[in-house]
Amino acid sequence: MRYTSIYNNQSISLNDIPELGYTEFLNVNCGLLSENPQRHCVNFFGYKTGEVVRLLCCIADDTTHQIYLSSSIIEPDSSLPSFTAQNHNFEKFEREIHENFGIKYSDHPWLKPYRKTENYTFLRSESEELNEVGVGPIHAGIIEPGHFRFICNGEQIMHLEIQLGYQHRGIEQLFLQKKKLLERTTLAENIAGDTTVGHTTAFVNLWESLCGYTPDISLDFSRTLALELERIAVHTGDMAAICGDIAYQLGNSVYGRLRTPIVNFLQEWGGNRLAKGLIRAGKINYPFTKELATRLSEVFQQFEPDFDEISEKLFKLPSALSRMEKTGIVSYEEVVEIGTVGMSARMSGLNRDIRTSHPFCLYGSVIEHNPVLKRHGDVYSRVQIRKEEIKQSITYIKKLLADVPDFKKPENILLTPAGGKFVLTLVEGWRGEICHCAITDNSGNLILYKIKDPSHHNWMALAQSVRNNEISDFPVCNKSFNLSYCGNDL
Amino acid sequence: MISFLLILLASFFFMGVVVRTKSIASGRKGPGIFQPMKDILRLLRKGSVYSKTTTLIFKLAPVAYISSVLMAILMVPHGNNPGFISFDGDFVMFAYVLAFGKFMIIISALDTGSSFEGMGASREALYSMLVEPAFFILMGSFALYTGRTSFFTIFSTLHYGSYISYMLGALATFVFVLIAMIENSRMPVDDPKTHLELTMIHEVMVLDNSGFDLGVIQYTSHLKFAMYGAIISNFFIGVLPLWISVPLFLVVQFGFAVTVGVIESFMARFRMGHNPQFIFILTSVSMLIFFGALLVLGKFL
Numbered sequence: 001m002r003y004t005s006i007y008n009n010q011s012i013s014l015n016d017i018p019e020l021g022y023t024e025f026l027n028v029n030c031g032l033l034s035e036n037p038q039r040h041c042v043n044f045f046g047y048k049t050g051e052v053v054r055l056l057c058c059i060a061d062d063t064t065h066q067i068y069l070s071s072s073i074i075e076p077d078s079s080l081p082s083f084t085a086q087n088h089n090f091e092k093f094e095r096e097i098h099e100n101f102g103i104k105y106s107d108h109p110w111l112k113p114y115r116k117t118e119n120y121t122f123l124r125s126e127s128e129e130l131n132e133v134g135v136g137p138i139h140a141g142i143i144e145p146g147h148f149r150f151i152c153n154g155e156q157i158m159h160l161e162i163q164l165g166y167q168h169r170g171i172e173q174l175f176l177q178k179k180k181l182l183e184r185t186t187l188a189e190n191i192a193g194d195t196t197v198g199h200t201t202a203f204v205n206l207w208e209s210l211c212g213y214t215p216d217i218s219l220d221f222s223r224t225l226a227l228e229l230e231r232i233a234v235h236t237g238d239m240a241a242i243c244g245d246i247a248y249q250l251g252n253s254v255y256g257r258l259r260t261p262i263v264n265f266l267q268e269w270g271g272n273r274l275a276k277g278l279i280r281a282g283k284i285n286y287p288f289t290k291e292l293a294t295r296l297s298e299v300f301q302q303f304e305p306d307f308d309e310i311s312e313k314l315f316k317l318p319s320a321l322s323r324m325e326k327t328g329i330v331s332y333e334e335v336v337e338i339g340t341v342g343m344s345a346r347m348s349g350l351n352r353d354i355r356t357s358h359p360f361c362l363y364g365s366v367i368e369h370n371p372v373l374k375r376h377g378d379v380y381s382r383v384q385i386r387k388e389e390i391k392q393s394i395t396y397i398k399k400l401l402a403d404v405p406d407f408k409k410p411e412n413i414l415l416t417p418a419g420g421k422f423v424l425t426l427v428e429g430w431r432g433e434i435c436h437c438a439i440t441d442n443s444g445n446l447i448l449y450k451i452k453d454p455s456h457h458n459w460m461a462l463a464q465s466v467r468n469n470e471i472s473d474f475p476v477c478n479k480s481f482n483l484s485y486c487g488n489d490l
Numbered sequence: 491m492i493s494f495l496l497i498l499l500a501s502f503f504f505m506g507v508v509v510r511t512k513s514i515a516s517g518r519k520g521p522g523i524f525q526p527m528k529d530i531l532r533l534l535r536k537g538s539v540y541s542k543t544t545t546l547i548f549k550l551a552p553v554a555y556i557s558s559v560l561m562a563i564l565m566v567p568h569g570n571n572p573g574f575i576s577f578d579g580d581f582v583m584f585a586y587v588l589a590f591g592k593f594m595i596i597i598s599a600l601d602t603g604s605s606f607e608g609m610g611a612s613r614e615a616l617y618s619m620l621v622e623p624a625f626f627i628l629m630g631s632f633a634l635y636t637g638r639t640s641f642f643t644i645f646s647t648l649h650y651g652s653y654i655s656y657m658l659g660a661l662a663t664f665v666f667v668l669i670a671m672i673e674n675s676r677m678p679v680d681d682p683k684t685h686l687e688l689t690m691i692h693e694v695m696v697l698d699n700s701g702f703d704l705g706v707i708q709y710t711s712h713l714k715f716a717m718y719g720a721i722i723s724n725f726f727i728g729v730l731p732l733w734i735s736v737p738l739f740l741v742v743q744f745g746f747a748v749t750v751g752v753i754e755s756f757m758a759r760f761r762m763g764h765n766p767q768f769i770f771i772l773t774s775v776s777m778l779i780f781f782g783a784l785l786v787l788g789k790f791l
Contacts (some may be wrong), residue, residue, distance in 0.1 A: 133605045135688065155609075155762060245689070247681035247759035253516035319678060319758040327761075471609070472762040475686040 002028045003059075003070040008358035009209045011423040014439060017056065017069045022080060025072035029057045030086040037350065038062040040339040040457075042426065042435045044083075044093035046101055047448045052076070053101050058424055058437070062357035067424055076101045082108040089339035092456055115165035115489055122149045122161055130158060133471065137166050144485035148474075155470050160463045167489035175449035181207070181281060181415060188436075189276050192453055192487030197223075197230040198429025199451070199487075200279040202436040205360060206425040207281045210417040210438060215282070217362075218405045222288050224362040225400055226266075226275055228393040231430040233262040235386040236307070238482050242383055243314065245476040246323040254310040261299050268295060282415050287407035297401060300394055311387050324380040328465035328477035331377060335461065342432015343385050344458040344481060348377035354428035363428075366403075367396050377465075382480040419444040431455065431484065453487030493568030493720060496736065500716035500743040501709070502527050507744060511751025526712070533705030541698055543603045551598030552703040556710045558591025563717050565641060569727035569735045572642035580640045581629045585622070588673075592618055595707070599695040606687045610694035613762070617679065617691070617769060621672050624772035627780055628665055632658070635783040641724075649728040654786055659725035661779050665772050667749060670718035672769060674711050677754040679765050689762075715750075719743040 002020060006012050020028065033039055043058045052073050059068045074080065082105035083090035095114040097103055105111055113120060117137075125132070131152050137145035145166040151159040174187055188203035189196050201223045208215055236259040243251030263273040270278035270286045278286060314320055330340075335348040345352040353371040355363040363369055372388045374381035419442040427434045432454030439448040462481045466474050506523035513520025540548065564574040565584050573580075596615055599607040633639050635658070636647045649655050672679050675692030687694045696707050723742035727735045760768055 131605065131608075133609070133688075154612075243758075245684070245686065247677060247684060247754075248757065249512060249516055249683075249755045253518070257517070317758065319760065322764065323758050323761055470762050472689040474688050475684075 003032075003068045005064075005066040005068050006424065007065060008067065008354070008360055008424070008426045009205050011209045011212075011418065011421045012069070014420050014422050017071050017422060019054075020070055020072050022072050022074055025055070025057070025070060026081065026083060026086075028070055029059060029090075030083055032059045032068060033087050033089055036061075037336045040341070040352070041089040041093065042067065042433065043424070043437055043450060043452050044090055044097075045437070045448075045450050046074075046097050046103075047439065048076075048101075049073075053103070055097070056422075056437075058435075060358065060426070062352060065358055067358070067426075069422075069424075074103070076103070079104040079106055081106055082111075084108050084110075088337050088460075091460070113165070115168050117147075117163070117165045120163055122163070123151070123159065125151045125158075129153065146485050150471060150474075152471055155472065157466050157469055157471050157474065160466050160474075162459055162463055164459070164485060165489050167486040169486070169490065171490045172449050172451060176446050185280060189279075191451055191490070192455075192484040193274065194234055194484065195230070195429045195431060195434065195453070195487065197226040197275045197279060198427055198431075198434050199436075199453075200275075201227060201361070202425045202427040202429075202434045204279055204281040205427065206423050206436045206438055207415065207417070209425065210421055210423045210440065211282075211415045212418060213282055213413060213415060216408060216410060218287065218407045219282075219284055220361040221400065221405050222284050223279060224367065225288065225397060226270075226278055227361070227427070227429070228397050228400075229262060229266060230275060232390050232393045232397075233259055233266070234430045234482075235390050236262065238479065239314075239383065239386055241479050241482070242324075242379070242476060243320075245479050246320055248314070248317065248320050251310060251314045251320070254306065258303060258307055258310075261303055265296055265299050268292065282413050283410060284407075288404060289407075290404055293401045293404050296397065300398070304394065307390065315384075315387075321380070323473075323476065324383055324480075325378060326376075327379040327473050328469055328480065329376065329378045330461050330465045332375075334464050335377065338457060338460045338464070340432075340457050340461045342428065342430075342454045342458070343382060343389075344432065344454075344461045346371055346385055347374050347381040349373055349375045352433070354426045354433050358426045360425075360427060362400070367399065369396075379476055379480040417444045417446070429454065431482070431487075432458065451490055453484050453490075455483040455485075455488040458483050459488065491574060492571045492732070493566050493573055494563055496568060496739055497563050497566065497713070497716045497720050500719055500740070501712040504715045504719065504743060504747050505712050507747035508751045508754070511748050512755050515752065515755035526708075530705045530709050530712075533708065534702055536701035536705075538699070538701040538703045541602060544598075544601050544698070547594075548598045548601045548698070549703075551594040551601075552699065552706040552710075554594040555591040556706050556713070558587050558594070559710050559713050559717065562587045563713065563720075566717060566720050567642040567645055567724065568720070568739065569724065569732075570646055570729050571732075576640055576642045578639045578643075580642075581633075581644075582626075584641070585625055589618070589622075591710075595695060602698045604698065606694045607697060609688075610691055613691045614675070614695060617672055617765060620766055620769040621669055621772065624665055624769075624776045625669060627773065627776035628662055631776065631780040631783040632662070634780075635786065645724040645727070646729055648725070654782070656726075658779050658782050661775055661782070662725055663722050665775050665779075666718055666722045667746065668772055670715060670746075671750065671753070672772075673718070674714055676750060678757055678760045679768065681759045689759075715747075716743065719746045722746060 039059055039061045042060045046053045046055045053076050054071055054073050056071045082094050084094050085107040099114050133150040135148040137147045147163040149161045150157050178184055188200045191199040236255055240252050240255035266275045267273045269292055332348045335345055335350050355369040372385050417440050419440055421440050423438050425436045435452040437450040441447045466477050503523050505526040510520045562584050565580050567573045596611045599611040632644050636644050638644050680691040723739045
C-alpha cells in the first residue's frame with residue numbers, strides 16, 4: 001500500500017497511514033496529480049515526532065469522493081527535492097514546511113518565507129523602463145493588511161507579488177494550548193471573521209468524528225442552513241463591493257441593503273449577525289423552530305424581487321459589463337496547475353465543489369448539489385457565479401424549510417476524542433473548500449491542529465489574473481476573488 | 491464683476507447638489523446642500539502635514555492652483571456684462587492659465603516621490619492634453635461664427651444671426667459638461683468616491699495634501715465646476731437683461747449639478763484604457779460645431 005484512502009470526516013488510526021521513503025512519497029503524490037485535473041492537494045504539512053519530522057500529504061479525488069493519505073519521515077534542516085518542481089499545487093505548502101522546519105528544498109522555484117514578514121526579498125526588475133508600485137500593508141479601506149508589489153510597464157501590470165503574514169496569530173498553536181471545547185470552538189469561529197459558519201462547521205464535524213459521535217439530523221440541518229445563509233449574505237455583500245469598485249453607485253447601495261435582512265435573520269436565529277455561537281459540537285444553543293422558518297420565508301419573499309431587479313440592471317449595463325468582461329482572466333490550465341478551490345476553480349470550468357465531491361452534513365442526501373460552472377475565468381464569471389449561487393442557495397434553503405426536523409435535546413454526551421487518530425474534514429464555505437485536520441496522541445490529546453482556508457490556494461490565482469491587465473483594474477480583480485488575509489495567515 | 495460673484499455663489503452649493511442627487515438616486519436622504527462647503531471650512535481651519543521628501547513646490551502648488559482658477563474665472567463674462575479681464579483672444583489665456591494651475595498640481599504630485607502620485611499625475615496630464623483640442627476647436631468655431639475673439643464679444647453677439655446658434659450652443663453645452671467632468675476628474679472618467687488609490691486620477695495626486703492645502707484643492711474643484719457652469723449658461727443668456735439672466739444662470743448651474751449627480755449614480759466608471767477614446771468624442775463633437783459654423787457662414791461648399 002503506497003497510500004490509504006478515507007472519506008470526508010472519517011477518522012483513521014494514525015498507524016494506518018503508510019510511511020514511505022521520501023523519493024517514493026514524492027513520486028506517489030506527484031503521480032496522483034499529474035494528468036488528473038479532478039485531483040488536488042487539500043493539505044500537505046509536517047509535524048514533529050520526537051527528533052524527526054513526519055510529512056503528511058492529503059490528495060482529494062473529486063470523482064471517487066476519496067482522500068488519499070501518505071506520509072514520510074524526514075530529518076529537520078535536511079535538503080530535499082521539492083514537489084513544487086513537478087506540480088505547483090504544493091507551492092505554498094512546501095514554503096510553509098520550509099518556514100516551520102527549515103527544510104531546504106533544492107529545486108523549489110519560489111522558496112520564500114510564507115508568513116514571515118521580516119527580511120522578505122521581492123522580485124525586482126532590472127529594466128529601467130519598468131516601474132514598481134508597492135501597495136500596503138495598510139489597506140486603503142477597512143479590510144486587512146497585506147503587501148502587494150507590482151512591476152508595471154506604465155499602466156500595465158507585468159507581475160504581482162503578494163506578501164502576507166501580517167495577521168499571523170498562531171491559531172494552530174492556540175488550538176493545542178486551549179484545552180476546553182468551548183475555547184476551541186470560539187477559536188474556530190475566529191479563524192476568518194467572514195467565514196464563521198464555514199470554519200466552525202469544519203471544526204465541529206472534525207471534533208464529532210474524532211469523538212465517534214454521530215450528529216442528530218437537526219444539527220446537520222442547522223449547519224447546512226447556516227452555511228447557505230452565510231453564502232447568500234457574503235456573496236450579496238461582495239456584489240455590492242464589486243459595484244463599488246467599478247463605481248456603479250446604484251448596485252453598490254442596493255446590494256448593500258439586500259445583505260442586511262439576511263444577516264439580521266442570523267441575529268434573530270442565533271443572537272448575532274455574524275453567526276457566532278450558533279454552531280457547537282454535539283449540541284445547538286439556538287434550535288431552528290417552525291416560527292423561524294416562516295420568518296425566513298418572509299425574508300426571501302422580500303429579498304428575491306429586489307435582488308432579481310438589480311441583477312438584471314447590473315448584467316445589462318454596458319459600462320459595468322465593459323469593466324467586468326475580459327478583466328482578470330485565469331485560464332483552465334492555470335487553475336488546474338495552481339489547484340484553486342471553490343469559486344476560483346468553478347469560474348474557469350473546473351468542477352470542484354466539496355458539496356458534490358466530498359458530501360457532508362445534508363449535502364448529497366437532502367440537497368443534491370449541482371455546481372455553478374463558468375468558462376471564462378474573468379471578473380464577469382466570478383460575479384455571475386455569485387449571482388447564480390445566491391439564487392441556488394435560496395432554492396436549497398426553501399427545500400430545507402419545507403421539512404424542518406424536530407429538535408430533540410441530545411442527552412448530555414461527554415465528547416472525548418479517541419487516541420492515536422487522524423481526522424480530515426472538508427467543508428465548502430462560501431469561498432471554497434475549508435480543510436481542518438487533527439492528530440491526537442495515544443491519550444486523546446491534540447498534538448496537531450491544521451487549518452487550511454481556501455484563500456491559501458487562491459491567492460496565486462489572483463496574482464496570475466492581474467497580469468497584463470491595467471493596474472487600475474487590480475481593485476476590482478481583488479474584490480472579485482475576495483480572499484481572506486487572516487484565514488491565510490492564521 | 492457680476493459673473494465673478496455669481497460663480498462664487500454657485501460654487502457654494504454646486505457640490506452639495508451633486509451629492510444630494512446621488513443620495514436620493516440611491517435611496518438615501520443625504521447630507522444638506524452645504525455639507526461639502528462645511529467640510530472644506532473644517533479642513534481650512536486645520537494645519538497641514540508635510541512629508542520630508544517634499545520641497546517648496548509642494549507647498550506652493552495648492553495656492554497656485556486656486557489662483558489660476560480664480561484668475562480664469564475673472565475672464566468669464568455674464569451675458570452682457572464682460573468679465574473683469576476681457577481682451578481679444580482672452581479664451582486662449584483662459585485655457586493656459588488653467589493649464590498652469592494643473593501643471594503646478596502635477597509637479598507637486600511628482601514632488602512627493604510616491605509611486606501612486608506619479609501614476610495619478612501621468613493620467614491627469616494625459617487626459618488634460620486630450621481635452622485641449624476639443625476646447626480650442628469649439629471656441630475657434632464660435633470665434634469664426636461670430637467674427638469676434640474674446641469671451642465677452644463672442645457670447646454677446648452669438649444669437650444675433652439665426653436660431654441655428656442655439657443648436658450650436660446645445661452641442662457646445664454637451665462638450666463643456668464633459669470637459670468639466672474630465673477636468674474635475676469625475677465620473678465616468680474618474681471615480682471621486684473610491685478609496686482605491688490604484689484606480690484614482692485626481693484624488694491620488696492629492697493624497698499627501700492635508701488640512702488647509704487639501705481644503706484649498708477641494709474648493710478649487712467646486713470653483714471649476716461653477717466656472718464651467720457659467721460658461722455653459724453664457725451660451726443661452728446672450729444679451730438678456732439681468733432679471734432674467736441671473737435666475738437662468740442659477741437654473742443652468744442647478745441643472746448641470748443634477749446632471750453630474752445622475753451620471754454618477756447610474757453608470758459604472760470606464761475602464762482606464764477606454765478613457766482616451768471617450769475624450770476624443772469631445773473633439774469630434776467640436777468638429778461638428780466647426781462644420782456647422784462653416785455651413786452657416788456659407789464658407790463650406
